[in-house]
Amino acid sequence: MTNYPIKFVGAGPGDPELITVKGSRALQQADLIIYAGSLVPDAVLHWAGHDARRISSADMHLEDIVDSMTQAHFNGLQVVRLHSGDPSLYGAIFEQISALEKARVPFEIIPGVTAAFAAAASLQIEYTLPEICQTLILTRAQGRTPVPDSEHLQSLASHKAAMAIYLSSGLAEQVQPILQEAYGPRARAAIVHRASHPDEKIIRTTVSDLAWQMQEHGIKGQALIIIGAALEDSPQRPASRLYDPQFTHGFRKGRQED
Template identity: 55%
Template sequence: MTDVKYPITFTGAGPGDPELITVKGKRSLEEADLVIFAGSLVPEELLVWTREECECLSSASMDLDGMVEKMAEGYRAGKKVVRLHTGDPSLYGAIDEQMRDLDKLDVPYTVIPGVTAAFGAAAAMKMEYTLPEVTQTLILTRAEGRTPVPEGESLDSLASHGASMAIYLSSALAEKVSKQLAAHYGEESTCAVAYRVSQPDEKIIYTTIAKLPETMKNEGIRKTALIIVGKGVGDHNAAKSKLYDATFTHEYRDGVEKV
């Protein structure tokens, strides 16, 4: 026990590349005495930023109670504890339940955001999710599987908007995803599978919605992949933005009519 105590730090690791962690997140690892990392998802390469004497534990085999108690023990001992999550902790990170349990134990915490896989994938694909006059909405979601989704947030319902969509945690449900997307985007629309984004074995695979299940089966992809669909994927004809239009007047520039 010590009088000096530090809040638990929930840190977003980014999509996998150790250099895609934020500067603030990197610093939290460099200063940590104990890191509990999501071992089933966070590559151990991220631990390169920790000190030799830092204790690093995978949470893959831990349940919620055991993980929270380990964090609380570290806090009480005056250790700098980092809970390292893949991507951004706020997205499918199950951090709410951890924080609520820490509240019950009067253990303080802070959160450092991270780069989520959808944005790592867009960078790898050299694409823009929000194209002028084509699509201005990005939906981050997952298909219903063993874990249900709220009524009104089914993939079929969200796909009806025709927006850009990055579908997480649904690789094993490719058949179901394909059918629901086809009803709104069309069977021949291009979609992408972004596998292990930013990591050495990254794959970006383009296919059609109809061929999505076959493609993923042939590639042996059943996890750690995003399914990306929308008018920004593949060939498109987007209007140019007004932001850089020479004829468009805004706060910082007067537009000039073309002669």
């Protein structure tokens, strides 16, 4: 009997076509799929085989999830643990991996598209602009889950880098004054609710109206707060040197200026 490794798969941000080819193949081959039922839309599960057993983990504890995975594994079944977005980002996979390692159960991780990149696509922006911004911070505000002192939002915002703030739409009144102090009240911001889903909502606003816009649109969860130079109106942004005809790199010699 073959014991297949358990596969942690990133389902992507919501659009079923934004799962990776490798992730969709894992779903097609799976005998058991334990998926994050509160976040992974049913449309993503359409990649699963007709005979696959599907279990939502929305009301399961860690021990229940691990027991279900390990029992199926030792019975020779192919198991997929399906997480929203990318498993490495707020995926709570560390404790599952630790339990599997303790039980000597092999596993592998298949990455997925995280919501920050789906949001950028919808906003039609590039986070990293030459000479303007070369850093993107993915973070969250402190709520019920503590944040290390060195990673408090005030500290990270002081860099004035591009920032995608997860899991913080219910903390907008706490987030807004922090962003105002760092970026200024008139700085452009965006709220992307349910990025890539059919009911995706994009709200372009300023930092000073962030909390009000959240309340006005009734957004309480599944939203990203985006801030950074990419959202500002800057008609004279420096172009990347990558395609500059005078710029030499490893694959092309630049033309000499006259």
